Amino acid sequence: MTHRISFTAWLAASLASVTASAGVLQVDVSSRDGQPLVDAVVIVEPVGNPKAASPASAPVTIDQQRMQFIPAVAVVTRGSTLRFTNRDGWDHHVRGIPLGNLAQGDSARGFEMRLAGHSGQGEPASQTVLMDRAGPFQLGCHLHSSMRGAVFVTDSPWHGKTDAQGVMRLQDVPEGPARIRVWHADQLVDAAPVDVTVQALTVTSIPTQITPRRRRP
Ligand SMILES: [Cu+2]
Known part of the structure; x- marks a missing residue:
């Protein structure tokens, strides 16, 4: 089940919806052998931003x-x-x-x-x-x-997981310095967080040392 929309269309829609002080962040995560890493958890923590995450409204x-x-x-x-x-x-x-x-x-x-x-x-x-x-x-x-x-x-409101292309996208991320943490179920050790500066549109690649286990068909 892969739903792909063109990046351009997605970007246009995203930029139209964000406020001046928030940006769009795309994180591309790759495995140890350079392939897209699927189902990697990506947590973004804007530095100095006190906004707390609210729990999901429904289970x-x-x-x-x-x-x-x-x-x-x-x-x-x-x-x-x-x-x-x-x-x-x-x-x-x-x-x-x-x-x-x-x-x-x-x-x-x-x-x-x-x-x-x-x-x-x-x-x-x-x-x-x-x-x-x-x-x-x-x-x-x-x-x-x-x-x-x-x-x-x-605890961060800005989070997601990578899709089949190893890509995670977030809108409305506060512009400025932020720390990105990547976690994967098959990782052996915690990777060091990656510092970025979020602008109106930020695309960053995060290579990892993770080798995902083969999924059962
Ligand atoms: Cu069982």
């Missing part, structure tokens, strides 16, 4: 379908709620494990839930969890070790 849904988490990677703001829905005909026992930041004293608090298989009648089993801790979480299933997913919880 962000992550389905379990055909032994996969869909979407495989989600980025949400802190205080948002995730809704896990099992659309398979068998049980899943979903778990979310927080990664990193342990050195800063955060407790290793995760979550788990058992969701019964869907008989095909009525609503599928579903449960919500409040994401009140910032950082990356690895999703898995106690019953099916091949199931992998990730949720990144951020």
